[in-house]
Amino acid sequence: MAEPVFRRLALIGLGLIGSSIARINLDGRPLAGEVIACARTPKTLARVVELGIADRVEADPARAVAGCDGVILCAPVGSFADLAAAIGPHLHPGAILSDVGSTKQSVIRDVGPHVPAGVHFIPGHPLAGTEYSGPDAGFAALFTGRWTLLTPPEGADPAAVERMAEFWRRCGAMVETMEPGHHDRVLAIVSHLPHLIAFTICGTADDLADESRSQVLKFAASGFRDFTRIAASDPVMWRDVFLNNREALLEMLARFMEDAQAMARAVRWADAAYIEDKVERGRKIRRSLIELKQA
Numbered sequence: 352m353a354e355p356v357f358r359r360l361a362l363i364g365l366g367l368i369g370s371s372i373a374r375i376n377l378d379g380r381p382l383a384g385e386v387i388a389c390a391r392t393p394k395t396l397a398r399v400v401e402l403g404i405a406d407r408v409e410a411d412p413a414r415a416v417a418g419c420d421g422v423i424l425c426a427p428v429g430s431f432a433d434l435a436a437a438i439g440p441h442l443h444p445g446a447i448l449s450d451v452g453s454t455k456q457s458v459i460r461d462v463g464p465h466v467p468a469g470v471h472f473i474p475g476h477p478l479a480g481t482e483y484s485g486p487d488a489g490f491a492a493l494f495t496g497r498w499t500l501l502t503p504p505e506g507a508d509p510a511a512v513e514r515m516a517e518f519w520r521r522c523g524a525m526v527e528t529m530e531p532g533h534h535d536r537v538l539a540i541v542s543h544l545p546h547l548i549a550f551t552i553c554g555t556a557d558d559l560a561d562e563s564r565s566q567v568l569k570f571a572a573s574g575f576r577d578f579t580r581i582a583a584s585d586p587v588m589w590r591d592v593f594l595n596n597r598e599a600l601l602e603m604l605a606r607f608m609e610d611a612q613a614m615a616r617a618v619r620w621a622d623a624a625y626i627e628d629k630v631e632r633g634r635k636i637r638r639s640l641i642e643l644k645q646a
């Protein structure tokens with residue numbers, strides 16, 4: 352069997368993403384010789400012990416990273432600044448510090464200043480997820496066939512970048528490196544804006560009178576259902592994503608609202624060709640996604 356990528360790995364946060372990584376390690380794809388799990392609440396730590404997906408649990412992040420050659424932050428991005436301040440002085444020279452956060456410029460801003468010299472900081476983001484959260488939500492196939500984007504800072508050690516790439520390949524992912532600002536703009540359109548729209552449309556439906564709301568739920572299969580699945584995601588995680596990718600999200604939202612206005616105008620003036628063209632474009636995008644096996 353291949354050598355594990357890390358001798359001892361600390362996962363800070365054992366929700367959907369962290370617990371999926373921990374499960375992969377038990378699944379015959381050696382990521383780490385030893386996995387230390389750290390979460391905030393005793394309830395999550397106790398559940399991780401019950402599930403048997405880590406070698407040891409630690410409530411204190413500073414103690415969790417002691418003696419680790421790999422540390423991955425798997426908590427909501429809004430907690431990263433405090434976490435990095437807590438673990439920074441305890442990171443070992445030569446260790447890799449990475450993360451799975453959905454925003455990348457904010458992570459570099461919040462974590463970067465706390466990374467001691469000699470520690471390799473290689474931020475990452477697996478583009479895989481579900482609407483479920485917590486340690487029971489994870490599963491070993493989560494990253495299979497999905498992309499992970501690495502956003503190494505300028506001057507990052509190529510060997511450390513390759514080690515994280517190998518880590519994600521063992522998780523079943525395809526890996527690409529990207530500039531952090533570009534990552535945040537791409538993710539704003541493919542992930543953050545669709546979530547914002549889903550949360551908003553569910554709120555709009557919920558604001559309707561009681562009677563029509565029950566009608567909405569009764570006939571939800573007509574399309575609303577798909578929005579409710581996305582809107583079932585974790586509130587803290589998404590609050591943090593929106594607040595930490597503000598600029599790109601607002602830019603994409605402004606463009607979306609312009610396009611939605613154009614569609615509204617086409618509907619008002621019965622511009623059939625415009626409407627048909629936009630629907631056809633949507634179908635094409637869906638077909639391309641299926642061909643790329645990302646549907």
Ligand code: NAP
Pocket residue numbers: 363364365366367368369389390391392393395396425426427428430434451452453454476477478479480481482483484485486488585588592
């Ligand atoms: P999750 O299921 O809600 O789990 C979050 C975990 O972080 C929990 O174990 C929580 O511990 C822990 N945590 C929260 N604050 C903490 C703190 N201050 N110190 C230590 N642990 C803390 O979240 P997730 O979906 O796995 O998301 C984790 C990260 O992955 C986020 O940064 C998110 O942006 C990113 N991500 C998510 C998805 C997705 O679709 N869900 C996809 C890609 C990337 P307790 O349970 O004890 O509170």
